[in-house]
Amino acid sequence: MRYGTKDVLTGVSFAARSGEVLVLLGPNGAGKTTIVEILEGFRMRSSGEVAVLGTDPAKADEAWRARVGVVLQSWRDHGKWRVRELLGHLGGYYRRYPSPGKQRPWPVDDLLEVVGLTAAADTRLTKLSGGQRRRLDVAIGIVGRPELLFLDEPTVGFDPEARREFHDLVHRLTDVDDTTILLTTHDLDEAEKLADRILILAGGRIIADGSADELSRRVAGASEIRWTLNGQRFVHSAENPTPYVRELLTQHGDAIADLEVRRNNLEDTYMRLVHDFEGGRQ
Structure with a gap:
């Protein structure tokens, strides 16, 4: 994607497998929204080849759009x-x-139950x-029972319980309906x-x-081991903490207290990869 003389996306290449949750991460301005809008058919690319469900989204028809769900912010x-x-009104468009x-489409009462809105079914x-409101946004995005679902920051404004229920819904869509999901989020814990x-x-x-595990292993630094022995706190770093x-x-047995092994999580991995990339460009 190019705006004037500036390349916003360069050589982006990937494929999504059926039934997987593919999460797109990146700092603000990295081009996440541009990629998603190209795939949704909302933005024309400058060059390159794109196929979504076997169709170029820039040339897609209504039958293709019926197979795709979008949850905007x-x-x-x-x-x-x-x-x-x-x-019920929106679902009617998918019957053709x-x-x-x-x-x-989804039977309305079943969909209300899936997204947790049964009690609010008759609410304006x-x-x-x-x-x-956010649950309804998700319901609108999946009412046509899409084969591919785009989720843009789907849990913004969710409380912890609603977030957990939404995660269960994502797993149901992939495990039961074999829906492929492309999700953008700034919540690295959610991504993991x-x-x-x-x-x-x-x-x-x-x-x-x-x-997440593959990326962590790729940039894995030493794990940090912490423990208490005879009232004294110790810290040790090891590439392979298990031995x-x-x-x-073996040496200290029950005398060891508060043993903790801290490995790289997705946040550590993400920050390291982005930092190294940006440092290499300078």
């Missing part, structure tokens, strides 16, 4: 709609594009809480919990592609 719609009425393997949109694969974008290109901890317990 916010929707604008008529506040006087009631939840059940709106979902049946799916050979799925019931399309203007009366929904922030969390309920949900992602089958993670793409890290920086400087308009993908600098890492793999599971060290085993020997420590």
